[in-house]
Amino acid sequence: MGAFRFMEILAWFRAIISFLIIIVIWQSIALLGLVPEKYFPSILAIAAGFRDMVISGELVSAELRTLSRALLGVASASLLGISLAVLGDLFPSFRRGFAPIAALIQPVPPAALVPMAVFMLGLGPKLYAFIVILVTVWPPYFNGVAALASVSDVQIRTGQMLGLSRWQILRQIKLPAAMPEIFAGIRYASSISLIAVVVAEMLAGHDGLGFLLIRKAFAIRIPEVYALMFVCAVNGLIMNTAVNGLRWRFAGWQLRMAGQAA
Amino acid sequence: MDVVLEARQLAKAYGVGRDALQVLGGISFSVGKGEFVSIVGPSGCGKTTLLFALAGLQKASTGTVTFNGRPVTAPPRGVAVVFQDYSRSLFPWKSNRDNVAFGMVRVEGLSSVQKRDKAQEMLEAVGLQGFEDKYPWQLSGGMQQRVAIARGLASQSELLLLDEPLAAVDAQTRADMQDLLLDLAMRFKQTCILVTHDVEEAVYMADRVVVLTRRPTVVDHEIAINLGKQRDQITTREDHRFLAARHDVMMSIRSSRTAAPATAA
Ligand SMILES: Nc1ncnc2c1ncn2[C@@H]1O[C@H](COP(=O)(O)OP(=O)(O)O)[C@@H](O)[C@H]1O
Ligand SMILES: [Mg+2]
Numbered sequence: 001m002g003a004f005r006f007m008e009i010l011a012w013f014r015a016i017i018s019f020l021i022i023i024v025i026w027q028s029i030a031l032l033g034l035v036p037e038k039y040f041p042s043i044l045a046i047a048a049g050f051r052d053m054v055i056s057g058e059l060v061s062a063e064l065r066t067l068s069r070a071l072l073g074v075a076s077a078s079l080l081g082i083s084l085a086v087l088g089d090l091f092p093s094f095r096r097g098f099a100p101i102a103a104l105i106q107p108v109p110p111a112a113l114v115p116m117a118v119f120m121l122g123l124g125p126k127l128y129a130f131i132v133i134l135v136t137v138w139p140p141y142f143n144g145v146a147a148l149a150s151v152s153d154v155q156i157r158t159g160q161m162l163g164l165s166r167w168q169i170l171r172q173i174k175l176p177a178a179m180p181e182i183f184a185g186i187r188y189a190s191s192i193s194l195i196a197v198v199v200a201e202m203l204a205g206h207d208g209l210g211f212l213l214i215r216k217a218f219a220i221r222i223p224e225v226y227a228l229m230f231v232c233a234v235n236g237l238i239m240n241t242a243v244n245g246l247r248w249r250f251a252g253w254q255l256r257m258a259g260q261a262a
Numbered sequence: 263m264d265v266v267l268e269a270r271q272l273a274k275a276y277g278v279g280r281d282a283l284q285v286l287g288g289i290s291f292s293v294g295k296g297e298f299v300s301i302v303g304p305s306g307c308g309k310t311t312l313l314f315a316l317a318g319l320q321k322a323s324t325g326t327v328t329f330n331g332r333p334v335t336a337p338p339r340g341v342a343v344v345f346q347d348y349s350r351s352l353f354p355w356k357s358n359r360d361n362v363a364f365g366m367v368r369v370e371g372l373s374s375v376q377k378r379d380k381a382q383e384m385l386e387a388v389g390l391q392g393f394e395d396k397y398p399w400q401l402s403g404g405m406q407q408r409v410a411i412a413r414g415l416a417s418q419s420e421l422l423l424l425d426e427p428l429a430a431v432d433a434q435t436r437a438d439m440q441d442l443l444l445d446l447a448m449r450f451k452q453t454c455i456l457v458t459h460d461v462e463e464a465v466y467m468a469d470r471v472v473v474l475t476r477r478p479t480v481v482d483h484e485i486a487i488n489l490g491k492q493r494d495q496i497t498t499r500e501d502h503r504f505l506a507a508r509h510d511v512m513m514s515i516r517s518s519r520t521a522a523p524a525t526a527a
Contacts, residue, residue: 155350157343160336161317161343161417163337164367168367176353176355177355179355
């Protein structure tokens with residue numbers, strides 16, 4: 001998809017420019033000594049911390065663990081959220097029964113889930129799966145429910161006139177029509193997923209970026225802490241790119257349509 | 263002449279109790295094979311409601327519809343609707359060709375290549391060659407209308423229900439579309455029911471005009487239009503039989519308007 005490439009390259013280009021501006025401002029503040037150097041190291045110190053962690057190997061393994069957890073988390077939570085939304089569309093009684101449960105669980109912050117989850121699931125991969133899915137499933141679910149419910153009557157009647165069953169109408173008309181809104185939910189979910197993973201690693205992990213961040217903070221290795229924060233930010237960009245790629249695949253028509261209108 | 267569609271005493275109310283709105287008050291008429299019937303009635307009289315009942319999309323409160331002798335309880339095979347809101351009936355994620363091919367989604371015995379070829383043929387029949395790979399949202403309203411018609415024909419329809427298809431297009435497009443519809447109806451041997459509030463159009467297109475009253479709507483009058491199948495935008499409209507038929511329809515609408523009980527809208 002040429003358009004996708006172009007848009008993504010543009011997005012990364014913009015990100016790099018913004019990043020350079022931040023570096024310049026940062027370095028000026030550090031050089032002028034506006035903030036104690038202890039808490040606000042120069043870019044060079046942060047880069048050195050970054051290099052040390054790369055050489056020791058701890059950064060790469062932490063990064064791979066965190067990123068794969070976040071990606072796996074948002075992927076499975078999205079599939080689950082979409083499936084629940086589809087179930088709710090096929091069986092309105094399910095949707096009504098599920099609504100109060102969703103309303104109750106959804107506002108709980110990820111950190112508050114960790115203690116109980118540790119008791120129940122221990123410190124392994126199940127813990128991450130549980131926490132990430134529980135906080136990430138909602139945007140795809142709620143967007144899916146809303147989008148499936150608002151598919152135009154005319155489109156549904158068109159399917160009925162062509163002899164499609166309820167299930168075929170869902171599969172071939174409602175789901176494609178709902179994809180743009182579902183992907184807006186997935187995009188939001190992907191950033192929550194990253195936050196949830198890092199928080200879980202901080203509170204109950206023995207590896208990953210969150211764990212490394214806490215360890216460096218307790219060791220008062222401030223440049224390393226900043227370097228890790230930077231890595232977290234880059235992860236956000238990576239997740240965003242991955243979701244956008246899928247969005248072009250499944251809901252690209254809407255972007256092209258909007259692009260034409262603009 | 264074989265009867266393709268028959269409506270008997272169709273009545274429909276929306277809502278219940280004191281808030282109920284009696285829209286259709288017992289409509290009866292029938293349509294023969296190959297006939298082009300126009301149904302005229304003012305906005306809000308229940309034309310779309312009637313068409314949905316004929317198509318099996320929405321049950322009437324009482325009364326029956328039969329298509330080729332069989333009672334209609336769900337959308338039957340062989341009936342296609344071009345919706346009033348046709349542009350929203352097209353799928354924006356499908357190219358125009360795929361939209362038309364989707365008309366054959368439940369047609370058996372055709373490979374996907376054959377469906378693709380057939381879609382291409384239908385797009386050419388409505389004059390949209392060159393736009394196959396474009397998307398509906400890249401087309402003007404009149405062109406979207408043509409895609410919707412092509413999809414209906416592709417679904418192997420024999421009865422085409424057209425819900426005010428030309429209400430939203432400019433005068434020149436409208437004239438072109440009227441002639442295209444007449445041409446397609448003949449070429450593809452379609453029986454057509456055209457619902458409209460435009461008297462001129464109703465007479466120009468039809469072999470017979472069914473005039474509706476105001477709500478609760480019933481058939482006021484049926485007028486045969488003896489102008490033959492060949493119509494022409496200039497000569498037909500000047501033909502004294504056209505003018506006489508138009509006069510009849512307008513008189514019948516005027517009398518039903520004064521005769522109708524005053525309803526609180
Ligand atoms: N689903 C519905 N529920 C309640 N009232 C409706 C519904 N659909 C149509 N109506 C009302 O019924 C009347 C006839 O509508 P419609 O069949 O769309 O008329 P027309 O197509 O002739 O303009 C209108 O007053 C409209 O407001
Ligand atoms: Mg209408």
